[in-house]
Amino acid sequence: MASGQCPNTIIGIIQTTLGEINSWATGCGLSLNRRKTELMLSTTKYKLSLPLSRELQKVNLDLVQAMDLAKDLREEVKKIREKKDAFSAIYEASKKIAENLDIEIKHKRIARRQKNRANPEVQSTEDYFRATAFNPFLDFYIMDLGEGFTKHENILEGFSALFKHDLNEIDKVADKFIKTVEFYQEFLTTKPHAVLVELKVWKRYLIRKGDIKPGNSLDALDHCPEEKFPNINALLRILATLPVSTFTAERTFSSLKRIKTILRNPTKEDRLNGLTTLAIHHDIPITADEVIDELSKKSRKLDFLL
Incomplete structure (x- = not known):
């Protein structure tokens, strides 16, 4: 299955499944319209994470790259959360799927007092699912990205200096790099400021070898001989072995x-x-x-x- 065809394939599978559920529920005299509506909306919402999911499956992805991707996705989801009309397109796409499956989209009854489920004061079905399904999902997604990737940002941000190709750019993040070196000091042989000098020497070494610009830790290790740059090599090995995600x-x-x-x-x-x-x-x-x-x-x- 091609990765680019994944969303359409998933929607096709869900449409077939919902059609079978609809036939079964009708035969049993049950109504599952609201649950099916939430499932259709969730299918469209989870497309937001597809680019990050693809990148996380790559073999040569390190934690710094994953953190940058997560930060970019988090900022994009925040913008979607702030837009009032962002949900309208998702809702219209779900309505088309519902029409093909002969499913009526409707929301639960609004009561004066309700403690066991969401009971927002809304005027339309679209506003109901925006308040009970879409916005809570985005809030949880933003929080989860922050906890899963960016909570160690202060320590890991110093690793970005390893991939700066301009010496002036290294000076801008020197303080963050030193904090990272101090955190992993037990695995290194010299003091933080000496490691910073070693980093600059390694960058000049790469420029002399043909202006090599490694994009991740594994590529950088191939161009960082341990006998010449032991501390930079150790930092790259630490970065390459830090798990991006857990099970x-x-x-x-x-x-x-x-x-x-x-x-x-x-x-x-x-x-x-x-x-x-x-x-x-x-x-x-x-x-x-x-x-x-x-x-x-x-x-x-x-x-x-x-």
């Missing part, structure tokens, strides 16, 4: 599969969350006193006998 969610599901066996199927949510947390964060030590203190917070008919 925490996948590991969580794997742990849950091992914990919730057939015998533990009746386990309630609180107990299951506790067992899963213990299994995932097994490296955190827990003493018997901490367990007793936690159990003692709840009143019990029987006293603890130690």
Whole structure:
């Protein structure tokens, strides 16, 4: 499957799926219009992350490049969030899909008092889904990009000096580079200001070799001999091995599969969350006193006998 055809292919699959769901629901006398509308809107919204998703799948992508891409996407999503007419195009595209599937787009009943679901005071169906689906999605997406990529910006921003090709540009980010060197000082052999000088010498070395301009850490390592520039080589190796993303969610599901066996199927949510947390964060030590203190917070008919 070509990557450029992915969105259209996904929409085609969803249209076919929604058609089957619609036939099944009609036969059972059910109405799923609102859920299907939210699914169609979500399909269009997730196209925003397609460019970043493609880049994250590249083999030679390092953390600095990923952080820059995430920052650009975050700023673009912020602009979309601020535009009042940005949702109109998405809504019209969803309406066309709904017409092809014979689905009526309508929103939930607006009540005077409602605590269990979204209940915005709106005048149209488009405004309802903008307030309950589109804007919350963008707010969460902006927050998630910030937490996932840009929270280590102060430390990682210094790595950008490794890819500055002008010595004057290196001087502009020298303070950030020194902070990064100080953070990884235990892996280096000289002091931060000496590493900065080594960086400038390495840049002159690249210019003398034919004005080489590496675009990522792996390319830079090929042109940074360790015997001549040991500290710059160490920083490039650190940058190349820093993970761009993690599989925490996948590991969580794997742990849950091992914990919730057939015998533990009746386990309630609180107990299951506790067992899963213990299994995932097994490296955190827990003493018997901490367990007793936690159990003692709840009143019990029987006293603890130690």
